[in-house]
Amino acid sequence: MLSLDDLTYSYSQSHESPIIQGLSMNVHAGEFISIIGVSGSGKSTLFKLIAGLLEPNCCEIHIHGEKCTTNRLGEVAYMPQKDLLLPWRTVLDNCLLPWEFNRKPSRGHKKEVIANIQRMLERFGLGKYEHCYPNELSGGMRQRVAFLRTLITGQDLLLLDEPFGALDAMTKKEMHRWLLELWDDLFKTVLFITHDLEEAILLSDRIYLLPSEPDQGVQEMHVNLPRPRHYVMNYDPHFIQLRQDLEQRLYEKTFI
Amino acid sequence: MLSLDDLTYSYSQSHESPIIQGLSMNVHAGEFISIIGVSGSGKSTLFKLIAGLLEPNCCEIHIHGEKCTTNRLGEVAYMPQKDLLLPWRTVLDNCLLPWEFNRKPSRGHKKEVIANIQRMLERFGLGKYEHCYPNELSGGMRQRVAFLRTLITGQDLLLLDEPFGALDAMTKKEMHRWLLELWDDLFKTVLFITHDLEEAILLSDRIYLLPSEPDQGVQEMHVNLPRPRHYVMNYDPHFIQLRQDLEQRLYEKTFI
Amino acid sequence: MRRPLYKQWVHDYGWFVLLIPLLLVSWQSVVTLGWVPSFIIPAPTSIVLALFEDSHLLLGQHLIATLEEVTLGFLLSVIGGVMLAVGMHIFRPIEKALYPFLIISQTIPLIALSPIFIMWFGYTIWSKVAIVFLTAFFPIVVSTYDGLKKGDGDYTELLLTMGAKRWDIFRTIEIPMALPSFFSGLKLSIVYCVVGATIGEWLGGTEGLGYFSRRMSSNMHTDAMFASILLLSLLGISLFITIVIIEKQLLKRRGSTK
């Protein structure tokens, strides 16, 4: 699905050390992969590289097995850290954006797309807010709309940059439940940046830990919990053990 | 320290139902109190009311035992949800803001304040970024600067609106450790909005659960863990039990 | 806000409306007391009288002629200005090459070039339209261009990942972002348009409020001259208000950009 081989990137030539150095990663179709790393370790940068907003200094990015050298834009769905809803468009119109830019014949009729969006808005608890402007929504609601907009793109590979970061505990839990229930029918591949370890374990098949110093190399962790998962399994002893393991890996580096 | 009695607020008279209705709350000096509630339940609004940015429709707000009817502004330290760093000021100058507006003779000399800020920046892992502009920092770094700026005000009562919401797991853990270590020397009273249940339990003396419907009344939960606490006590059976209790209270309302 | 419309109006313009009669009365008395000779500033009453006396000519002929020049010149400068601004925005070399000329064009007093305009356009409406165009052009180009530059990098990146092309980004991000600034330019520009038309009419011609005012001034009919200036001013204000109303209509249904 996606493979990175020895990816290196730095924002400016003169920059002493690159943000990302020698990163290799392999993502299979249908996998859910979380990426964890300290702030500034280059997670968002990695996503921009995959999405095609930035060009890596040296490396090959393969999506769907094909080598993407030039224009990867429009191949993956990307949800940035900020919600970036257009303030002059209603919730519905914001969600229609990906459809507007889609020039493939498969994009479907506007009416169908709207009906689909309305259904999903309902599911996200935003049914009433369809015709609201973003500035009339709370931070959490805006984030949900942005997530919805990402799903609407219809791409197979989703890059989610802290999609649930701004959600409250309850809504987040509900989103987990919903996502887990839906997961097997979605047939999507997800790369997921999060700072919530439980969330990472709960949702992922694998977790990549980005190093805080670019030259230390990524760590990989397999989450061998059975699927389908349930959203309240976080008191499961296996789950707790995984979590302790993950925390240890993280903190042994940070606090000696 | 702070007491609210039957607080009611709605943004506009014509609004059908108030955002906050009949909320009572009592905060003692030195307490650490977390506030949890679904998105849109009025947590940020509550903080604005306490800070004096909004006037409640009917209610009395007492700070330090005195009834504050008119101008409460400048009495409490408030950290909003967005970082709101001034983009044209360096990190250091942003942190100097509270000092600039402080007209009390006790505000100290600029040099001392700068030295103090520099010490704290070091502690927050931002030592190198003192002279950077906010747009040169990552999201997490910005949030840390904003938190630091709130501490610099020197107020006894801190209102923190998701201060660690944008931090990565490691940095957050470190902030917890640091905050818990410091806590007993700080002599501050904190009201803390968070969506992270573990964080709430780890840090708080009490937790208030705001209802999703304003008329259902708040729930209160005592966290009877001994102080001083340690940042890795989250596998303590008592801790896990508290957390399960909290989750139950939250979700029984949301998912019947 | 459910405030009744008229109350809103009183709140907004009450002060202005109060100030107006005050000013008029003091003006009138300054003139009638003879502190200022009436051939330099006529009293408001005699201006209004002159307006009525010549109302047929002023309203029926000259106002219409000026309005025509202003409308044509303004529309052309909006079209041309927006096109140039967009061109400069999309293709940087255009900006680099033309921006200095734009500024140069504004530093040259247009009247000094009157023979050139007449040579090119003759004594038709087009020589006046050309001058209106040149006065109105600059604010539109500058503000539209500045507005387009505001387009936010983050939004652009997001849209790019959705497969948006240059044109999509222009349409969905840059135009809406530029609108407020564009309207600031329009508001400045429409005001300058009226002055531009007046200057244009001085170059020659046989109608228009500027022509009339100059004729009256050369005969020292100061009151009739002020009457035509009053009309010019009213024309400018009405056009300005029209733009404001269009702006409100267009922008009211969107959330704030912040």
Add this chain to the structure above:
Amino acid sequence: MRRPLYKQWVHDYGWFVLLIPLLLVSWQSVVTLGWVPSFIIPAPTSIVLALFEDSHLLLGQHLIATLEEVTLGFLLSVIGGVMLAVGMHIFRPIEKALYPFLIISQTIPLIALSPIFIMWFGYTIWSKVAIVFLTAFFPIVVSTYDGLKKGDGDYTELLLTMGAKRWDIFRTIEIPMALPSFFSGLKLSIVYCVVGATIGEWLGGTEGLGYFSRRMSSNMHTDAMFASILLLSLLGISLFITIVIIEKQLLKRRGSTK
């Protein structure tokens, strides 16, 4: 960017600098080929020649006089404009009462009011300064006021909780937020200033580039007239560039406002 300064310069203005000789050459040939009579548009070479011939008068006397008027008028309009904008921003009724007058003041062609200026200021520099002031005032007030209104509600709230007073918010939030807009106003305004001075000099006086250009036009010395217009234009551009440099100096050290 570590790009050498001259390279940056070439990149920025290369196109413009390329276009200039091209234009000049075609202008020259149009005139020498007799397509346009030289008494309507003189050839660039004869303009430059006239500039050298009269350089003593033009540079030594008239340029200085015009510069003086522009500087005085511009400074006054910056001071007055900023004060009015701040006043309108801080005290809403001032805005409500004065904004309409501001617009009215722009719709009135200043030349029509020349007798009033002469009555009040005589044939001193002040009648010209007054006209410069009036032309330059409007863009400054409008853009400064618009800039001040941009002040962000969230920032204001945060500062209020820190105990900031009105003045603190003005100083720390509103002024920095208004600066870019203020400079846009300055840039527009300085360009209009030069035209304002020219018009002011036409009203009467004994020196200045506007006076000289009109005199030369009466004498049919078209080349000398264009020489003084060239100087006026250069003056406007130099002043514009000065403002741009000041703006860059002031704003370069801050992060983007976005």
Add this chain to the structure above:
Amino acid sequence: NSNQVSTSSEKELQELSIMLDWYPNAIHSFLYTAQKNGYFSDQGLDVNIQMPAETNDSLKLVAAGKIDLALSYQPQVLMARGENIPVKSIAAIVRHPLNHLMVPADAKVKSPKDLVGAKVGYSSIPLYEAMVHTMIRNDGGTSENVKMIDVGYDLIPAIATSKVDAIMGGFINHEQLILAKQGHTMLSLNPTEYGVPDYYELVLVASVQGLKDKPELLSKFVAAIREGQQYVQQHPDQALSVLFEHEDQTSPLDKDIETKSLQILLPLMDAKERPFGYQELESWENVNQWLMTNKLLPNTINVNEAFINL
């Protein structure tokens, strides 16, 4: 059909455009009369009357072939020729200066030499400066101590508000009358009495090229205005009403002033035994000489080429 007939008959008329020196006023009665009474169409001319922004524009536009004829001033024609602007005067319309030095009647200034140390306002034309200097010097004063102020278009406000002590550039048939009407009686000092050569205030100008291309048309035009002027002289009231009628459609004229103006003008336009518009070589030579001594002209002008009697 009839429409086509009328257009074809109009086509036979030759178009000719003339640019006035200023807005239409009593001076131009002869033009409007010629038009109204059909003298132009009798000559096969269709005359189109334009107004200028600047008096100097008209000379340039004639020279550039944008218009056929212009009303201008005699010294201006010589100065234009000095700048190689190919124009030629073909008729003298007003034969004597209308442009007098004016001082308030109640002022102490009674003759030009009294102006030493005073402020004189003039309307942008350097020629007027030279006239003031000549008049003062001729009157025995020193012209260096006179402060000349260019007052642009605002001659009347300048003198009426006493910002200057005298004005040069005002016409006795216009500014003086208006000032008198406003209650500012003026003493006018005729420049010809103080050393300035008697010059033609208003001349009719065509371009050298035009004279080459269509001399007959221009002759016909001159013939038509002769008829017009004759009518004006005989029936001044009717001529004025033609003018008023024409002007009322755009900007009404002040009837009192124009009536008085025409009374002043008629004798000054009268060429006596010569036909209306006739130009004397002597006048051109005098003016040329005077302009040269005042350094307003290079000494390269051949006055014979500056005018032609049609």
